[in-house]
Amino acid sequence: MSGVELAPAEIQVLQDLTILVFAPLLSGAIAKIESRLQGRRGPRVLQPYYDIAKLFRKETLVPEDSSFVFLAAPVVAFVCYLTVPLLIPVLTSFPLPLGYMGDILGGGFVLALAGFSVALAAAETGGPYAQLGSSRAMTFGALIEPSILFVTFTVALVTGTDLPYFEAAAVRSSLSQAVRPAHLLAAFAFFLVVLADTGRIPVETHVSTLEFGMIDEARTLEHSGPALALLKWGSTMKQMVLYVILINVFIAPWGLAGSRQLGPVLLAIPAFLAKALGVGTIFAVIDNAFSKLRLFKITEFMAAAFLLAALAVLVLYLGGG
Amino acid sequence: MESLLAAVTAPSAVTDAAETVAILVLLSEFAMLRSALSRSQVNLYAFQSLAVAALAFIVAAERHVNDLFVLGSLSLLLKVVIVPAILSRVLREAPDDVAGSHRLGVASMVMSAIVLSGFGIFVIGTMPIHSKLLPVLALAIAAAVILVAFLLVIVRSDVVSQAIGFFSLENGVSLAGYVLAAGLPLIAEVAFLFDLLVAVVVFGVLMRVHHGRSASLSTRALEKLRG
Amino acid sequence: MSAVLIALMVLPFAAAVASAAAPMRVAKVLTVAGGLSTFGLSISLLESKGDAAALAGWLRVDPLSLVFLLAVAFLYVTTAIFAVGYAQPRSSERETRHYSRRFFAGLNLFAWAMVMAPVVNGFTLLWVAIEVTTVVSALLVATDDTDGAVEAAWKYVLIASMGLGVALLATLVMYYAGTASLGGSYELFYPRLLAAAGHFNPEVVRLAFGLAVVGFGTKMGLVPVHTWLPDAHSEAPTPVSALLSGALLTVSFYGILRFYQVTTRAVGPAYPRSVLLVFGIASLALAALYLARQRDLKRLLAYSSIEHMGILAIGMSFSAPIAVVGVLLQVLAHAAAKSTAFFGAGSVIAKFGTKELERVRGGIGALPWSGPMFLLSVLALSAMPPFGIFRSEFLIVEGGLGSSATALVAVLLLLVTIAFLGLSWYASQTMLTPLPSGVVRGEVSTTMALSMGLGLAALVLLGIHPPAQLSELLTRAAGELRGAR
Known part of the structure; x- marks a missing residue:
């Protein structure tokens, strides 16, 4: 197989496909680990695929009084989640041409656009729980934003750019880069951000059916059929995208393809899935070990994430870090 | 891309370790701000002292400063073992819950503490201070620890947090001492430690007296004298 | 001279240890003895022109530290004498022992630590x-x-x-x-x-x-x-x-x-002076305001202390050498005046059983000796002649005018005047009013009055004619402080 060299555009498409295809698998695997940890047998690993497929066969119900936004939002969000993988190192360690299209902030904006459109659609429906969910999601999204910003600053201070590829390269360059305090702080802060953004304990119980505690999940309550399928699929993709950033930029940017050869590029896919499974296990353990915070205590969680990110920047200010 | 990477100067591993430990000292100070149990307050102090002592050992081993081995062991014994033991003894009969003693919400408390730490770090950053033994960041963090300790004493109205605030301030000063005055004669350092021990005893006596009189750890009863 | 320094280190500490073990009566004697010996030793250091060292240089006295040592030692004596009358037996034998041990050992230890501060190098x-x-x-x-x-x-x-x-x-x-x-x-x-x-x-x-x-x-x-x-x-x-x-x-x-x-x-000198000036002005201003309106006798005196500390800091910020001499003299005079005032307050409180200014009336009538002396000490605190603080504040003001800080001197004088009005208003209200019925005329304790007499005597001495050796000491200390060699 060696010798076959892929064009950059082909790798870029492959990145998107990886996310598209394997995202539900990752969610299913993590759910499986979680139930095993709780002593249950749990759903099949492939269950998310079945769910999505089933939903695509159902009809779409649109609430009265809602406009085109309601139907457009899932599509917009889905496209957003397909755009971000173009900007981040999913498979290769070297930047692909479209990687220069947007930095970490750009990726963040695209993700935020997805969240915004879903929230907008939820607000449109007039359903009380959906509106509650979207207002909460926007509030906590705004609260976690400063942390993301400061993590970005850290990356910018370390590498002189804020492209995710360069941060990953800096971490790979030497062990002392990987254990330098600023990097550890920023990585941990981003870990907390991912925890919050994927709707995990201690911020949210993602498997709960109790509407009062819901944040992200409540937004999709009014959707049905293919639109809901897109939203569910999209949310697994969002999780995977965040995992990619966390793993391939901050925690373990190893095992990526260093060249455009077909072999290494294809190998990078299982390598990433293995790493993601490891991180997913950590999330599952946290899910079991902690309890959900009261809604008003979530600000404390956000404050902790911000503290770490801000410290990372402060530490870097003094050169060392 | 190569040129970009070349601009990234990676600090040495020892510096990294020292800085990480210093940051742990600061993070435990932040945890004290939030901690809701007097027992965990004492444990956090013990952990912080452990980190400070570890820093002494790192410097001692790396730069072959033998005095620091002695000092590190002494402060380990005193601040990780004896002082927490005294405090736990004093608090044995006291209620464990000091959660209600915040004068500020946790989030605003953490924000103020971040601002204070930032101030401390920036001020030290402007100072022409360099140390052969430790990165100057450790000093900046010591400044941050001291400022946050002040905040801790101000925003928490229970005797345990206030006393721990003072002790952790002393930890911050010790940390600063490793950067500024690693060569300070051992006898002086020992005198400082002895002073701390005496202060701990006095704090303990007063805490016990206060608890004996008011059956609580809150200092809200201690706000009568004015004018 | 090194023997003197070692004795200064040992004696008060020995007094503390001994009075922890002894009954109250003995502890009182030990405390007074500790005070007297410390004061005597400090005076004897005047002979050395303030240059002595001991213990491989760890103990050292120079003119500057001797000034402070004298202030501490003098207070040690007068406080010890005052405490003889102040400390009363408690309800039971056991409580008395406990109280005496804690009080007298603590007092001596406190004095010891304050003696050590200027003596150590x-x-x-x-x-x-x-x-x-x-x-x-x-x-x-x-x-x-x-x-x-x-x-x-x-x-x-x-x-x-x-x-x-x-x-x-x-x-x-x-x-x-x-x-x-x-x-x-x-x-x-x-x-x-x-x-x-x-x-x-x-x-x-x-x-x-x-x-x-x-x-x-x-x-x-x-x-x-x-x-x-x-x-x-x-x-x-x-x-x-x-x-x-x-x-x-x-x-x-x-x-x-x-x-x-x-x-x-x-x-x-510019930087340290401006720092001290800021703190000094703030202290003086705040203290003057609190002195003008106060309910508690001892808090009144406490704010007067803050006022004096502010004056010390301001005095250090003047560039004229004479101001620094004034500051050092103020240290001595403040020690004597403030302790005398507090002793008087102690007698008043013991007599009337309250610290509230509103409820103390007719002090002069009730306390034939301490009453007038308290009044005099308050006048001394307010820098009235012929007491020491008048001389020291005069020197400070002169120094301020000499360093052409006229506006600053005006502010200083204004604030001191406000403080004076507050202090003297409350002093006259409590002392120079008719004695309410039911209060028996008579001193609380002779030694308490005696200690006040000593303080006033020292104040008059400092105000009218400081001993030549002391003046020389102050001048040398001021010179050292300013960096002249």
């Missing part, structure tokens, strides 16, 4: 001595075991310890400033630092001085870090209040002056 031991004064005096403040006393003691030990933490940081920064020229490991002895100060990094020295003023200023009672002071002074037993106010505050001031000395040589 170097910033590290100075800090240790001052921190010891904090912890010992905090326990003394809590002696009475009332709600107020516990609150005051807690605030005091917490705030003062935090402040001293900052002072310790100042010491470490000063040490760092010296490492460039004195090597990586050295002792922080004053002469060595002063000799090398010219080569110190100015930025670092500035940082050290700023931290030192905040740190030691907390114990000295400079606004805005004075908050513990009125509480501790009003709730402590009277002899302890006198020591706190008359000696402890100035000993902390001594700590600042040591930093001032090094800083002046390293960065010139």
Whole structure:
């Protein structure tokens, strides 16, 4: 197989496909680990695929009084989640041409656009729980934003750019880069951000059916059929995208393809899935070990994430870090 | 891309370790701000002292400063073992819950503490201070620890947090001492430690007296004298 | 002379240990003996022209420290005499023993720590001595075991310890400033630092001085870090209040002056002067306002202490040499005047059973000796002639005019006048009013009155004609402080 060299555009498409295809698998695997940890047998690993497929066969119900936004939002969000993988190192360690299209902030904006459109659609429906969910999601999204910003600053201070590829390269360059305090702080802060953004304990119980505690999940309550399928699929993709950033930029940017050869590029896919499974296990353990915070205590969680990110920047200010 | 990477100067591993430990000292100070149990307050102090002592050992081993081995062991014994033991003894009969003693919400408390730490770090950053033994960041963090300790004493109205605030301030000063005055004669350092021990005893006596009189750890009863 | 220094280190400590073991009667004698011997030893140091060292240079007295040593030693004597009458047996034998042990051992230990602060050589031991004064005096403040006393003691030990933490940081920064020229490991002895100060990094020295003023200023009672002071002074037993106010505050001031000395040589006098000026004005202004409206007799005197500390700081900010002499004289006069006033307040409180100014009337009638003496001591505090503070504040004002800081002097005089009005209004209200029925005429205790007499005598001596040796000492100390050699 060696010798076959892929064009950059082909790798870029492959990145998107990886996310598209394997995202539900990752969610299913993590759910499986979680139930095993709780002593249950749990759903099949492939269950998310079945769910999505089933939903695509159902009809779409649109609430009265809602406009085109309601139907457009899932599509917009889905496209957003397909755009971000173009900007981040999913498979290769070297930047692909479209990687220069947007930095970490750009990726963040695209993700935020997805969240915004879903929230907008939820607000449109007039359903009380959906509106509650979207207002909460926007509030906590705004609260976690400063942390993301400061993590970005850290990356910018370390590498002189804020492209995710360069941060990953800096971490790979030497062990002392990987254990330098600023990097550890920023990585941990981003870990907390991912925890919050994927709707995990201690911020949210993602498997709960109790509407009062819901944040992200409540937004999709009014959707049905293919639109809901897109939203569910999209949310697994969002999780995977965040995992990619966390793993391939901050925690373990190893095992990526260093060249455009077909072999290494294809190998990078299982390598990433293995790493993601490891991180997913950590999330599952946290899910079991902690309890959900009261809604008003979530600000404390956000404050902790911000503290770490801000410290990372402060530490870097003094050169060392 | 190569040129970009070349601009990234990676600090040495020892510096990294020292800085990480210093940051742990600061993070435990932040945890004290939030901690809701007097027992965990004492444990956090013990952990912080452990980190400070570890820093002494790192410097001692790396730069072959033998005095620091002695000092590190002494402060380990005193601040990780004896002082927490005294405090736990004093608090044995006291209620464990000091959660209600915040004068500020946790989030605003953490924000103020971040601002204070930032101030401390920036001020030290402007100072022409360099140390052969430790990165100057450790000093900046010591400044941050001291400022946050002040905040801790101000925003928490229970005797345990206030006393721990003072002790952790002393930890911050010790940390600063490793950067500024690693060569300070051992006898002086020992005198400082002895002073701390005496202060701990006095704090303990007063805490016990206060608890004996008011059956609580809150200092809200201690706000009568004015004018 | 080195034997004298060692005796100064040993005797008060021995008195503390012995009075912890002895019954109250013996403890009283031991305390007075400790005070007298310490004062005698300090006077004998005057002969040496203030130059003595012992224990390989760890103990050292120069003119500057001798000034403060004299103030502390004098207060030690008068407080000891006052305490003889003040300490009364408690309800049971056992309680008396307990109280006596705690009170007299603590008093001697407190005095010992304050004697050590000027006698030790170097910033590290100075800090240790001052921190010891904090912890010992905090326990003394809590002696009475009332709600107020516990609150005051807690605030005091917490705030003062935090402040001293900052002072310790100042010491470490000063040490760092010296490492460039004195090597990586050295002792922080004053002469060595002063000799090398010219080569110190100015930025670092500035940082050290700023931290030192905040740190030691907390114990000295400079606004805005004075908050513990009125509480501790009003709730402590009277002899302890006198020591706190008359000696402890100035000993902390001594700590600042040591930093001032090094800083002046390293960065010139402008910076330390302006720092002290800011704190001094703030202290004086706030104290004057609180003096004008006060309910509690001892708090009144406490704010008067803050006022005097403000004047000391302002005096140091004037460039004319005569102002510095005034500051040092003020240290001595303040010690005598403030302790006398507190002793008087102690007699008044014992007589009337209250600290509230509203409920004390006819003091002169009730206390034939202490009453008038209290009135005189308040006049002395307000810088009336012929007392020592008049002379010292006169010198400070003269120095201010000499350094063409006329506007500043005007502010100073205005604030001092406000303070004077407040003090004398309350003093006349409590003393010069008709005696209410039901209060028996007569002294509370002879020794309490005696200690006041000693204080007034010293004030008159300082005001009318200070001994030649003392004047010379003050001039030399001022010269050292200003960097003239």
